[in-house]
Amino acid sequence: QKEVEQDPGPLSVPEGAIVSLNCTYSNSAFQYFMWYRQYSRKGPELLMYTYSSGNKEDGRFTAQVDKSSKYISLFIRDSQPSDSATYLCAMSLNTGFQKLVFGTGTRLLVSP
Amino acid sequence: GAGVSQSPSNKVTEKGKDVELRCDPISGHTALYWYRQRLGQGLEFLIYFQGNSAPDKSGLPSDRFSAERTGESVSTLTIQRTQQEDSAVYLCASSLSGGGDTQYFGPGTRLTVL
Numbered sequence A: 001q002k003e004v005e006q007d008p009g010p011l012s013v014p015e016g017a018i019v020s021l022n023c024t025y026s027n028s029a030f031q032y033f034m035w036y037r038q039y040s041r042k043g044p045e046l047l048m049y050t051y052s053s054g055n056k057e058d059g060r061f062t063a064q065v066d067k068s069s070k071y072i073s074l075f076i077r078d079s080q081p082s083d084s085a086t087y088l089c090a091m092s093l094n095t096g097f098q099k100l101v102f103g104t105g106t107r108l109l110v111s112p
Numbered sequence B: 001g002a003g004v005s006q007s008p009s010n011k012v013t014e015k016g017k018d019v020e021l022r023c024d025p026i027s028g029h030t031a032l033y034w035y036r037q038r039l040g041q042g043l044e045f046l047i048y049f050q051g052n053s054a055p056d057k058s059g060l061p062s063d064r065f066s067a068e069r070t071g072e073s074v075s076t077l078t079i080q081r082t083q084q085e086d087s088a089v090y091l092c093a094s095s096l097s098g099g100g101d102t103q104y105f106g107p108g109t110r111l112t113v114l
Helices: none
Strands: A011-014 A019-025 A030-038 A045-051 A054-058 A061-066 A071-076 A085-093 A106-111 B005-007 B010-013 B019-024 B031-037 B043-050 B065-069 B075-079 B088-095 B109-113
Touching: A011 A019, A019 A085, A019 A106, A030 A061, A045 A054, A045 A061, A071 A085, B005 B088, B010 B019, B019 B088, B019 B109, B031 B075, B043 B065, B043 B075, B075 B088
Parallel strands: A011 A106, B010 B109
Antiparallel strands: A019 A071, A030 A045, A030 A085, A054 A061, A061 A071, A085 A106, B005 B019, B019 B075, B031 B043, B031 B088, B065 B075, B088 B109
16 A cells, blocks of 8 residues: 555546545654645646645645545645646655655646 | 756666766755656655765665765766666755755656666
């Protein structure tokens, strides 16, 4: 079993839809949780990070962490075609960001 | 300012050959990371450099893999006697320091071993 599980998709939605992306994990010691966006042939870029449980909102993006269920989510409101990319969750231990453990990524396609 | 750059962008090699991949971090970033991204899989941590400290090599998959970093600048990842399973995108990232600083990724080097 992988430490971090993520549905590879693709997830296809129409423009304007609310998108829900999720990851589950097995290591209860993870404390930092991140979401990266990766466009084709590009390196990942950090979208959001949270520490421990709770919600965090940034514009159209909301990240949720439920440590009791070992489950994290990224919600995208009013999705746009420019949001089409692969979304990777990542997490690390309480020592910080040095050794990130990534999910496989979910490919999102937003059609106009 | 310039981001993380990597070269070459693509590398095709024959099984058994050695390859060198280069990473130029963002100027002033003391921490540098290498990851491998195989098709359909998540990024795998390979190695981490922080300043003049001994690197964390715990993610290197075999002794055919090695990496060096000169001071707080360029890093080179070397794969000796390449195997087909080494085919992947190799990503480099840098951060201002270790700890909780954001990692900024380069575009990666796509390695294909025939």
